Amino acid sequence: MLRLRIQRTALPRNALILTDTPRPDCRNCEGVGGIPHDYGDPATGEYAGTDWEPCDCWTEWRTLLLPLPRLPRWLRRRGTGRDPWAPGGYSDEPPF
Template identity: 60%
Template sequence: MKRLRLRVIGCPRRALALLDAASPDCPDCHGEGGIALDYGDESGEYAGTHWYRCDCSTPWCLVLLPLPRLPRLLRRRVAHRDPWTDEPPF
């Protein structure tokens, strides 16, 4: 059974899209849509993660409606702020 969801995607342009979501009842991925397996190098240190897509979810999306760009005055401006600046020096 397909579980369709509406999402706003941003690549390559903002649009409203219809996506297939993972099944929350899946015994393999438990609703995450895939299985992440960590692997290490020859010394045993962490070297990365392989992501394997589960059969309960598919990588397709259907763009329903392209969304317009917001005018420059209405766009959010996020100022870069260091979270550690409020901390006293140790």
């Protein structure tokens, strides 16, 4: 049985996508959607990464529902230093 949800993605372009979610009561993956397997480097035995084995209760497919429009250039905010409305900008002047 599919458990669908709507998600927002930003790559390659902002869009709404439809995805499947894992079963929360799955005994194999405990609702995570897969089982991680840690592995080490054969020469040193140190941790080298994690393999991900998807669980049978979940499929990793995605379907594009709706591409979201881009902002016009005049509405995009750019950091210009002392601009108080820019993300990361700061002004020490009083608001009046």
